[in-house]
Amino acid sequence: MDTQVKPAIDIDQLRINGERLWASLMELAQIGATPKGGVCRLALTDLDKQGRDLVTRWAREAGMSVTIDKIGNGFMRRPGRNNSLPPIMTGSHIDTQPTGGKFDGNYGVLAGIEVVRTLNDHGIETEAPIEVAFWTNEEGSRFVPVMMGSGAFAKAFTLEHAYAATDTEGKTVKGELERIGYIGEQEPGDHPIGAYFETHIEQGPVLEDNHKTIGVVSGVLGIRWYNCTVTGMEAHAGPTPMALRKDALQVAAHLMQEVVACAHRHPPHGRGTVGMVQVFPNSRNVIPGQVKFSIDLRNATDADCDSMDQDIRAVAAKLSADTGLPIQIEPVSNYPAQVFHPDCVDAVGRAAAKLGYSHMPAVSGAGHDAVYMARLAPAGMVFIPCKDGISHNEIEDAKPEHITAGCNVLLHAMLERAGT
Numbered sequence: 082m083d084t085q086v087k088p089a090i091d092i093d094q095l096r097i098n099g100e101r102l103w104a105s106l107m108e109l110a111q112i113g114a115t116p117k118g119g120v121c122r123l124a125l126t127d128l129d130k131q132g133r134d135l136v137t138r139w140a141r142e143a144g145m146s147v148t149i150d151k152i153g154n155g156f157m158r159r160p161g162r163n164n165s166l167p168p169i170m171t172g173s174h175i176d177t178q179p180t181g182g183k184f185d186g187n188y189g190v191l192a193g194i195e196v197v198r199t200l201n202d203h204g205i206e207t208e209a210p211i212e213v214a215f216w217t218n219e220e221g222s223r224f225v226p227v228m229m230g231s232g233a234f235a236k237a238f239t240l241e242h243a244y245a246a247t248d249t250e251g252k253t254v255k256g257e258l259e260r261i262g263y264i265g266e267q268e269p270g271d272h273p274i275g276a277y278f279e280t281h282i283e284q285g286p287v288l289e290d291n292h293k294t295i296g297v298v299s300g301v302l303g304i305r306w307y308n309c310t311v312t313g314m315e316a317h318a319g320p321t322p323m324a325l326r327k328d329a330l331q332v333a334a335h336l337m338q339e340v341v342a343c344a345h346r347h348p349p350h351g352r353g354t355v356g357m358v359q360v361f362p363n364s365r366n367v368i369p370g371q372v373k374f375s376i377d378l379r380n381a382t383d384a385d386c387d388s389m390d391q392d393i394r395a396v397a398a399k400l401s402a403d404t405g406l407p408i409q410i411e412p413v414s415n416y417p418a419q420v421f422h423p424d425c426v427d428a429v430g431r432a433a434a435k436l437g438y439s440h441m442p443a444v445s446g447a448g449h450d451a452v453y454m455a456r457l458a459p460a461g462m463v464f465i466p467c468k469d470g471i472s473h474n475e476i477e478d479a480k481p482e483h484i485t486a487g488c489n490v491l492l493h494a495m496l497e498r499a500g501t
Contacts, residue, residue: 090203092501093435097492098202099485102195106484109135109175109191110183119475120183124176124218125153125257132175133263136190136215143197145213149265152243153217153258154230156272159197161210161499167275167458169207169499171196171491172214173450178222182477184282184467190215192280192488196495208500209275216450223248228450233269235453240269276425276498277454280463280491282479284447286470294486295433296443296464299426301452302350303386303418307376309336309397310409315362315370326368330360332406333372339396340376347389350444352379376410381444382418419452425461425494432493438486463490
């Protein structure tokens with residue numbers, strides 16, 4: 082009889098199977114594949130059902146149990162030694178934009194499954210259970226609000242509010258969940274979480290510009306959206322002298338530039354964008370009498386967002402006083418900044434350092450499901466570069482070695498929290 086003791090596994094040497102993860106990403110990307118190499122797999126469509134079916138099949142093949150809640154969130158669980166402990170969770174979403182890419186969201190879900198596959202390969206048992214989640218309608222491209230599944234889970238809005246949301250054809254979230262067979266029995270939020278990690282492409286150019294492999298994400302920027310209206314007076318472009326004009330567009334253009342300048346005045350994470358402009362009457366030979374435009378301000382803390390709010394309002398008040406044209410700034414929506422838990426942020430940083438990957442602090446300018454999870458449990462994120470910082474685009478791309486690196490960091494950060 083062979084009584085030889087199997088040598089203990091050195092956890093520090095543990096690595097995921099990058100080729101297997103890449104192959105899974107490419108297989109999932111075939112569901113809703115577009116001619117330009119992207120993916121169109123909108124939430125709660127037949128294609129979303131196919132994606133969900135594939136991902137849950139992979140989970141079950143890896144020995145995981147699958148629970149679906151009433152908003153269609155999926156929780157794929159690998160038991161631990163102590164199943165009374167809340168699970169260490171990772172995840173993201175598999176719905177895409179109409180012109181989406183292969184990696185946005187999908188990477189975070191499949192990286193979680195690869196973590197479980199790797200633990201299975203090496204017979205490693207964790208103290209706490211491991212769970213991989215996919216969240217319903219993160220993108221918000223078919224149904225509003227965005228991050229719907231995680232938002233309902235975190236009680237940011239009611240299940241009834243989410244159910245009632247309709248697409249452009251009048252189809253409801255509840256109806257579509259029922260149609261594709263992904264309306265479960267568990268109440269959203271009746272599901273403990275010990276800690277949450279989300280691995281994601283950066284969706285911006287900072288890591289690539291700094292030649293870093295891993296972004297250690299400290300939090301997500303707060304967002305303030307406004308509608309701004311500048312009111313002047315329409316007049317004929319020819320007979321009206323320059324000094325006697327009430328040109329709403331010229332004043333608006335000045336304020337639009339100040340939106341960008343405001344962001345520069347609140348570094349390093351200030352953002353200022355004007356993305357929508359409406360000019361009235363929008364005629365070639367008429368001095369514009371009214372201009373409406375959007376303002377998008379972002380920063381890393383609510384205090385910084387407050388400062389930017391005060392800044393742009395003061396600039397607008399002075400500009401109005403100097404020109405005599407009324408300027409109205411109306412808040413549209415407010416998304417608070419979310420700072421991630423220091424323990425999870427540090428776990429990501431330690432994993433990147435231990436594995437020898439170049440890394441840097443990062444903030445997320447986009448919203449993610451981790452924002453809502455951070456309200457419920459310690460949370461953190463892992464960023465990897467994407468080519469030219471491009472996302473929400475069919476040409477979205479990431480390097481296989483970066484995909485592997487991010488998943489390795491996720492593996493070791495989760496093991497630190499789950500215990501071996």
